[in-house]
Amino acid sequence: MDNYRFILSGGGTGGHIYPAIAIANELKERFPDAEILFVGAKDRMEMEKVPQAGYKIEGLWISGVQRKLTPKNLMFPLKVISSLVRSASILNKFKPHAVIGTGGFASGPLLKVASVKGIPCLIQEQNSYAGITNKLLADKVKKICVAYEGMDKFFPKDKIVKTGNPVRSDLISLSENRDNAMQFFNLDMDKPTLLVLGGSLGARRINELIEDKLSFFKTFGLQLIWQCGKLYYEEYKKYDSEEVKVYPFINRMDFAYTATDMIISRSGAGAVSELSIVGKPVIFIPSPNVAEDHQTKNAKALVAENAAVMIAERDLDTEFEEDFTDLMLTKNRQQELSDNIKRMSLPDATKRIVDEIEKMLGKG
Ligand SMILES: CC(=O)N[C@H]1[C@@H](OP(=O)(O)OP(=O)(O)OC[C@H]2O[C@@H](n3ccc(=O)[nH]c3=O)[C@H](O)[C@@H]2O)O[C@H](CO)[C@@H](O)[C@@H]1O
Numbered sequence: 415m416d417n418y419r420f421i422l423s424g425g426g427t428g429g430h431i432y433p434a435i436a437i438a439n440e441l442k443e444r445f446p447d448a449e450i451l452f453v454g455a456k457d458r459m460e461m462e463k464v465p466q467a468g469y470k471i472e473g474l475w476i477s478g479v480q481r482k483l484t485p486k487n488l489m490f491p492l493k494v495i496s497s498l499v500r501s502a503s504i505l506n507k508f509k510p511h512a513v514i515g516t517g518g519f520a521s522g523p524l525l526k527v528a529s530v531k532g533i534p535c536l537i538q539e540q541n542s543y544a545g546i547t548n549k550l551l552a553d554k555v556k557k558i559c560v561a562y563e564g565m566d567k568f569f570p571k572d573k574i575v576k577t578g579n580p581v582r583s584d585l586i587s588l589s590e591n592r593d594n595a596m597q598f599f600n601l602d603m604d605k606p607t608l609l610v611l612g613g614s615l616g617a618r619r620i621n622e623l624i625e626d627k628l629s630f631f632k633t634f635g636l637q638l639i640w641q642c643g644k645l646y647y648e649e650y651k652k653y654d655s656e657e658v659k660v661y662p663f664i665n666r667m668d669f670a671y672t673a674t675d676m677i678i679s680r681s682g683a684g685a686v687s688e689l690s691i692v693g694k695p696v697i698f699i700p701s702p703n704v705a706e707d708h709q710t711k712n713a714k715a716l717v718a719e720n721a722a723v724m725i726a727e728r729d730l731d732t733e734f735e736e737d738f739t740d741l742m743l744t745k746n747r748q749q750e751l752s753d754n755i756k757r758m759s760l761p762d763a764t765k766r767i768v769d770e771i772e773k774m775l776g777k778g
Pocket residue numbers: 427428429430432517540541611612613614615641662663664665667680681682683684685686688701704708709
């Protein structure tokens with residue numbers, strides 16, 4: 415039988431959405447007749463990105479809880495009840511054989527109801543520090559696919575499988591050649607290119623840094639692809655020029671990774687997994703605003719293997735120019751970082767997760 419029905423749920427940021435899309439693509443590859451439905455949160459990024467990837471999505475009325483007491487929080491219990499009812503109705507109608515959650519608040523109510531109904535559920539945790547939704551679901555689900563060691567601090571040991579993080583297949587084997595990629599961004603073939611990534615939503619402090627260093631980058635003859643984030647685009651689009659290409663969001667990450675010689679990036683779990691596969695020199699600037707400072711931990715794991723450079727936001731003013739110059743001028747060091755980061759990649763993560771889904775279905 416391969417006319418299975420699967421529901422994938424996760425979202426809020428790209429870090430939860432793209433793993434779900436990668437898993438869906440692999441399910442479609444193995445079970446071409448399978449029906450796939452996504453469930454996300456209304457008004458969040460997944461409502462746009464999932465249909466772009468060719469899948470149907472239903473949106474729940476749900477959001478995270480704010481740390482402070484706000485009017486939005488007063489609505490939270492209502493939202494949870496409404497989402498639980500809506501999840502039950504989606505599950506009754508679609509009758510999935512398995513449900514996969516990739517984190518973010520939308521996956522909470524859906525997987526909760528699915529597990530109560532006895533539908534086999536699997537969750538995938540991208541970070542070395544477990545997200546709250548996945549922690550709450552851990553007892554109810556059958557399997558938990560993780561990317562880091564030591565996750566039994568958060569989850570029951572017997573459910574954990576270390577698979578790595580799913581990466582979209584077009585990023586696993588970059589098939590585009592550099593000329594096409596440069597043409598796509600309208601860049602000069604003969605100049606070195608720096609890619610700046612602020613995570614799926616953009617990063618204010620990285621944008622401020624880049625704005626401040628534009629003439630510094632020019633001294634190296636660099637051209638830039640600068641993903642500033644949807645929220646910040648109005649502020650930074652004025653810098654878009656022949657040598658600096660400013661984007662709210664890059665849909666063709668395959669082109670972006672192919673075009674560039676050097677990368678400055680946040681160290682969200684997805685970025686780290688992708689950049690390990692891409693194998694180019696990276697300077698990580700972790701977000702200090704995430705739970706348990708997990709982006710710093712992600713980046714440090716690479717720095718410990720001499721596979722990337724990391725600069726904390728608080729050190730940017732004093733260290734950035736020196737570290738960047740060092741790396742730009744030392745080709746050997748660039749090569750060393752490229753080789754070492756590539757060694758840390760786990761390119762078959764998606765396949766391994768789908769193997770686990772098959773086992774849950776009693777196959778494989
Ligand atoms: C601020 C915040 O809460 N960040 C979290 C969020 O990061 P964030 O949402 O930034 O996610 P990741 O770094 O994990 O992944 C970003 C994903 O977005 C894609 N992308 C990004 C920019 C762009 O222009 N185009 C594009 O397609 C990347 O290719 C990648 O697939 O989820 C991660 C995974 O749970 C966490 O580790 C991060 O700490």
